[in-house]
Amino acid sequence: MTARVLDGKTLAEEIRRDLAIEVAELVQGGVQPGLAVVIVGDDPASRVYVASKGKACVEAGMHSETIRLPASATEAELLAVVDRLNADPTIHGFLVQLPLPKHISSERVLLRINPAKDVDGFHPMNVGRLSVGDRTAFRPATPFGVQQMLIRSGLETKGAHAVIIGRSNIVGKPMASLLVQDTPGGNCTVTICHSRSRDLPAIARLADILVVAIGKPEFVTPDMVKPGAIVIDVGINRVTDSSVAKGYRIVGDVAYGPVAAVAGAITLVPGGVGRMTI
Ligand code: NDP
Numbered sequence: 001m002t003a004r005v006l007d008g009k010t011l012a013e014e015i016r017r018d019l020a021i022e023v024a025e026l027v028q029g030g031v032q033p034g035l036a037v038v039i040v041g042d043d044p045a046s047r048v049y050v051a052s053k054g055k056a057c058v059e060a061g062m063h064s065e066t067i068r069l070p071a072s073a074t075e076a077e078l079l080a081v082v083d084r085l086n087a088d089p090t091i092h093g094f095l096v097q098l099p100l101p102k103h104i105s106s107e108r109v110l111l112r113i114n115p116a117k118d119v120d121g122f123h124p125m126n127v128g129r130l131s132v133g134d135r136t137a138f139r140p141a142t143p144f145g146v147q148q149m150l151i152r153s154g155l156e157t158k159g160a161h162a163v164i165i166g167r168s169n170i171v172g173k174p175m176a177s178l179l180v181q182d183t184p185g186g187n188c189t190v191t192i193c194h195s196r197s198r199d200l201p202a203i204a205r206l207a208d209i210l211v212v213a214i215g216k217p218e219f220v221t222p223d224m225v226k227p228g229a230i231v232i233d234v235g236i237n238r239v240t241d242s243s244v245a246k247g248y249r250i251v252g253d254v255a256y257g258p259v260a261a262v263a264g265a266i267t268l269v270p271g272g273v274g275r276m277t278i
Contacts (some may be wrong), residue, residue, distance in 0.1 A: 003231070003263040005136035008145075011152050013086075015276075016060055023061040034063035035119065036094035040078060040104065041071035045236075046097050052278045063090060075104045078114055079252040086114040092119050093119035093138075098170070121174070130174060133181045143175035145276025146211060146232050151185040155209075155230055155265065162188035163207035165200070165220070165253075169232055200224075218255040228264035234273045 026033055035057050057064035067081055078096070085094045094117055099110055101108050110118075115125040121138035129137035139147075139264060140262060142157040150157055162179045166206045172192060179188040188209065193200050195214075204210055204224040212220050213234035236251025252269030260266050 003260040003266040005135065005260075006149055006153050006230075006232075006265055006267045006272065008149065008267060010273040011149055012145075012275040012278065014152065015148065016056060020060045021151075027061060030064050031091075032090075034065065034088075034091045036065040036067060036088075036091045037077070037097060038067045038069070038081055038085070038094065039097045040069045040073055041101050042100070046099075049278065050097055056278055065091065065094075071101050073101075075108065078104060078109055082109060082112045086112075086117060091117065095120040098122075109254075113151055122170070127169075127174070127177075130177045133183070133249060135183065139178060140170055140174045142171050142213075142234060142273060142277045143178050146175060146234065146273055147178050147185040149232070149267070149273070149276055150209070150230070153265070157185055157209065158187040160188050160208035161191070161206055162209040163191045163193060164211045164213070165193045165204065166213035166234070167192050167194040168213065168217075172211075175211055175213070200276075212253040214253050216253055217251050218253070220254040222255070222258045222262045223257055225262045227262055229262075231259055231263040231266045232273065233267050233269050236269065236274060246272050 023033055028033060037044055037050050037053055052091045061129065069078060069081065072162040085091050096109055098106060100109065110122045113123055115123045118126050118138055121130060121140045126138045130139055144255045157179065164172050164175050176190045176192050179186055184241050193203055196223045197203060201224045204220065207226060207228050207229055209230045209232065210225060211232045211234065215237060216236055217237040217239050232253055233252035237251050239251050240247065241249040250270050256269065257264070
């Protein structure tokens with residue numbers, strides 16, 4: 001079997017076209033949606049990601065603002081920016097790019113964001129609303145992107161056994177919350193695995209939908225995948241490769257080639273979930 005490739009680039013373009021129509025309607029009604037992103041420090045991956053978000057906003061007809069603070073910024077300075085954005089009527093949503101420098105408490109910063117503007121959905125209020133099945137809750141971008149990928153690819157989730165490898169607050173846990181709800185793209189039986197799970201390959205082999213978000217290059221091998229399963233690779237890992245000019249390449253948490261020979265559908269890295277997240 002050769003797996004169907006779930007193409008994040010095409011699906012993301014489709015979402016952006018839909019979004020541009022909704023934004024145009026709002027603008028016609030006198031409201032230009034405004035999204036701000038706050039970035040602290042110089043993490044190169046975060047910078048690329050934030051720049052892509054700003055560009056996508058403008059292309060969709062939205063007002064976009066990027067606030068850059070140096071890595072030396074204090075927590076008080078960042079909280080002052082959060083307070084300003086909470087009060088700014090031209091900004092309807094904003095996010096603070098994670099990870100933050102170690103001297104700043106992400107928890108205190110996330111708690112300070114007005115839940116009504118918390119587009120990343122990391123404020124405990126929105127985590128709770130998602131967990132109780134509130135369909136208007138903000139959903140974290142990466143797992144929501146995965147769910148959209150399943151829906152827009154016409155893949156049935158109802159009744160499927162979804163196994164998620166990774167239990168982070170930004171990917172694994174909200175992914176489970178989304179897949180278990182009684183909604184389109186939900187109604188799965190969900191199992192979450194982590195580094196302490198016993199006999200993880202056997203659990204993974206039970207999955208109709210296998211979502212992998214652990215940050216370990218090519219961790220999932222074909223023996224961990226049920227033939228015909230849908231495999232969603234969230235991982236983004238840089239591995240040394242002296243055969244290319246830049247000296248490295250990007251791989252996922254799934255050994256793409258061998259697993260694609262077993263799976264029914266699979267995402268690319270890059271060009272998969274990352275595109276949906278933006
Ligand atoms: P975290 O480091 O926060 O969490 C990793 C999770 O994986 C933890 O729950 C950890 O378990 C689990 N884990 C680690 N090693 C193993 C193992 N050997 N077996 C089973 N479970 C394991 O990572 P994130 O969730 O933030 O990110 C995961 C990956 O996804 C990274 O590669 C990241 O770059 C990528 N990512 C991609 C995004 C995208 O848009 N495509 C967005 C966000 C992240 P435990 O809790 O027990 O330690």
